[in-house]
Amino acid sequence: xxxxxxxxxxxxxxxxxxxxxxxxxxxxxxxxxxxxxxxxxxxxxxxxxxxxxxxxxxxxxxxxxxxxxxxxxxxxxxxxxxxxxxxxxxxxxxxxxxxxxxxxxxxxxxxxxxxxxxxxxxxxxxxxxxxxxxxxxxxxxxxxxxxxxxxxxxxxxxxxxxxxxxx
Amino acid sequence: xxxxxxxxxxxxxxxxxxxxxxxxxxxxxxxxxxxxxxxxxxxxxxxxxxxxxxxxxxxxxxxxxxxxxxxxxxxxxxxxxxxxxxxxxxxxxxxxxxxxxxxxxxxxxxxxxxxxxxxxxxxxxxxxxxxxxxxxxxxxxxxxxxxxxxxxxxxxxxxxxxxxxxxxxxxxxxxxxxxxxxxxxxxxxxxxxxxxxxxxxxxxxxxxxxxxxxxxxxxxxxxxxxxxxxxxxxxxxxxxxxxxxxxxxxxxxxxxxxxxxxxxxxxxxxxxxxxxxxxxxxxxxxxxxxxxxxxxxxxxxxxxxxxxxxxxxxxxxxxxxxxxxxxxxxxxxxxxxxxxxxxxxxxxxxxxxxxxxxxxxxxxxxxxxxxxxxxxxxxxxxxxxxxxxxxxxxxxxxxxx
Ligand code: HEM
Ligand code: FES
Numbered sequence: 357x358x359x360x361x362x363x364x365x366x367x368x369x370x371x372x373x374x375x376x377x378x379x380x381x382x383x384x385x386x387x388x389x390x391x392x393x394x395x396x397x398x399x400x401x402x403x404x405x406x407x408x409x410x411x412x413x414x415x416x417x418x419x420x421x422x423x424x425x426x427x428x429x430x431x432x433x434x435x436x437x438x439x440x441x442x443x444x445x446x447x448x449x450x451x452x453x454x455x456x457x458x459x460x461x462x463x464x465x466x467x468x469x470x471x472x473x474x475x476x477x478x479x480x481x482x483x484x485x486x487x488x489x490x491x492x493x494x495x496x497x498x499x500x501x502x503x504x505x506x507x508x509x510x511x512x513x514x515x516x517x518x519x520x521x522x523x
Numbered sequence: 524x525x526x527x528x529x530x531x532x533x534x535x536x537x538x539x540x541x542x543x544x545x546x547x548x549x550x551x552x553x554x555x556x557x558x559x560x561x562x563x564x565x566x567x568x569x570x571x572x573x574x575x576x577x578x579x580x581x582x583x584x585x586x587x588x589x590x591x592x593x594x595x596x597x598x599x600x601x602x603x604x605x606x607x608x609x610x611x612x613x614x615x616x617x618x619x620x621x622x623x624x625x626x627x628x629x630x631x632x633x634x635x636x637x638x639x640x641x642x643x644x645x646x647x648x649x650x651x652x653x654x655x656x657x658x659x660x661x662x663x664x665x666x667x668x669x670x671x672x673x674x675x676x677x678x679x680x681x682x683x684x685x686x687x688x689x690x691x692x693x694x695x696x697x698x699x700x701x702x703x704x705x706x707x708x709x710x711x712x713x714x715x716x717x718x719x720x721x722x723x724x725x726x727x728x729x730x731x732x733x734x735x736x737x738x739x740x741x742x743x744x745x746x747x748x749x750x751x752x753x754x755x756x757x758x759x760x761x762x763x764x765x766x767x768x769x770x771x772x773x774x775x776x777x778x779x780x781x782x783x784x785x786x787x788x789x790x791x792x793x794x795x796x797x798x799x800x801x802x803x804x805x806x807x808x809x810x811x812x813x814x815x816x817x818x819x820x821x822x823x824x825x826x827x828x829x830x831x832x833x834x835x836x837x838x839x840x841x842x843x844x845x846x847x848x849x850x851x852x853x854x855x856x857x858x859x860x861x862x863x864x865x866x867x868x869x870x871x872x873x874x875x876x877x878x879x880x881x882x883x884x885x886x887x888x889x890x891x892x893x894x895x896x897x898x899x900x901x902x903x904x905x906x907x908x909x910x911x912x913x914x915x916x917x918x919x920x921x922x923x924x
Contacts, residue, residue: 401727402723402727404726404727404729404730404731404737405722405723405726405727407726407731407732409732431821437731438616438731438735438736438737439730439731439735439736439737439738439739439740440736440737440740441616441736445735445820446819446820446821447820447821448820448821467840467845467848468708468709468712468713468840468852469708469709469712470705470708470709470826470827471820471825484826484827485709485826485827486837486840486841487841496845499845500840500841500843500844500845500848500851501845502845502846502848522732523732
């Protein structure tokens with residue numbers, strides 16, 4: 357059907373050795389080119405894995421604004437590097453002020469990260485995602501969460517409450 | 524093709540007749556060939572088309588073998604509507620939600636909401652692909668069509684399935700509404716449970732410590748470049764192998780000669796494709812896709828719930844006690860995925876007949892029923908969405924993520 361003719365090629369043993377050698381060399385060159393393509397790309401895309409994190413104290417709310425007693429949800433803003441932008445990002449946090457000091461819980465459920473709600477009447481935190489339940493101290497009472505709610509270290513300076521956060 | 528030719532016994536060994544033009548070499552070689560002949564000499568395209576139309580279909584092949592072609596057509600819909608959406612969409616935390624809102628409302632004339640129609644086709648097209656893929660997998664499983672020499676056709680299919688799930692997961696984030704944001708928080712947290720590499724995988728996906736601008740860019744690149752490119756390559760190889768090994772007949776060979784693919788099988792394919800397309804158009808018109816309020820990590824009045832085809836997994840996570848969390852997030856999905864890839868080697872029976880491989884059929888049926896049951900449970904329980912008033916207002920960028 358086609359016009360391509362069978363072309364005779366050199367099949368001598370010497371040419372076979374040469375083929376093998378050059379074939380190996382081409383393989384090595386291609387491997388090097390492969391590294392040149394994927395090396396920089398993987399390093400670049402994998403950058404976030406090697407991001408350094410540090411702990412800082414973040415201002416949340418004036419002590420006077422936080423009533424004594426039951427836990428309250430407080431929102432605060434802090435500057436973060438969000439990908440390519442530096443923004444004031446809003447976060448919320450549960451804070452409870454008592455004679456002993458201030459406790460602060462992260463609202464992210466330790467199961468898979470949904471936001472827990474504080475149910476004052478039942479004195480518990482509840483996660484609507486898969487039904488995790490935590491007591492007022494953040495301990496798991498029911499449901500699938502494997503760990504207690506994350507608690508932040510707090511300090512009060514000049515009437516302002518700070519939490520220690522990893523950024 | 525003439526009537527008698529159609530009657531010829533077609534087997535994989537039957538040589539494919541050269542197109543008519545080829546039988547007249549001189550016609551191809553004449554000084555002023557027709558455009559068709561000119562192209563034919565250079566491309567040999569007609570031979571390829573002819574070969575595919577003549578593809579032998581063993582007796583008993585019919586409606587169940589139309590699903591592959593349905594998937595192919597739905598893919599054409601996805602790529603086309605996806606490109607149209609990309610023309611309007613903008614993948615930044617300040618713009619994503621607003622651009623999708625514009626797609627939903629901004630382009631209307633002649634009484635038609637064009638943007639919403641295109642988005643509706645894309646949304647329901649993706650769901651239809653998941654359904655058609657699952658049906659296609661189930662049919663291939665019970666027919667035992669993954670057996671020698673079609674093992675790699677199956678393995679490629681499994682990878683196609685993973686890419687499809689990846690596309691729906693990454694696409695879900697793009698509208699940057701509450702649903703999108705929280706489904707991604709939960710989904711990427713699951714990755715963290717993978718032993719040793721978990722945190723690295725999660726950080727790679729997120730592009731930082733939490734879901735944010737970097738996550739949106741990454742998901743967008745995955746959704747419109749990486750995964751579609753992978754899908755095209757995988758689909759090409761899959762179809763190449765399907766043609767190379769020819770379609771497997773029924774497990775109990777039926778009387779009758781194989782028939783060429785065109786016209787009988789293609790006619791059935793056409794009806795199924797028409798039905799599938801009609802369903803997604805109907806869904807897009809009757810239930811146009813909505814948009815929740817803009818993503819807000821501090822919003823409390825929102826209960827996240829994933830896309831319906833992930834509800835089986837969602838229910839599984841609910842019932843896993845805390846000591847066994849990793850079983851739900853990693854072990855069960857991992858074992859099922861690995862089992863799918865290795866299926867042609869797990870099922871060692873020579874026969875494709877279901878009765879001759881009871882172990883694998885029982886195990887497979889059990890898994891299929893469990894996934895179906897858990898998904899139903901998730902669907903029937905409802906829930907999710909907003910408890911209080913829903914705001915679709917776009918809050919100022921500062922107030923959003
Ligand atoms: C975009 C997705 C897919 C497309 C477009 C596609 C396309 C096709 C087509 C056109 C056929 C021949 C007709 C038919 O049997 O329906 C086929 C056969 C086949 N597919 Fe797929 N497929 C897809 C996904 C999958 C998946 C996810 C699997 C398995 C996990 C799979 C496994 C197979 C096997 C083993 C065959 C051979 C069947 C036989 O010879 O009887 N495919 N595919
Ligand atoms: S995320 Fe809270 S229970 Fe699953």
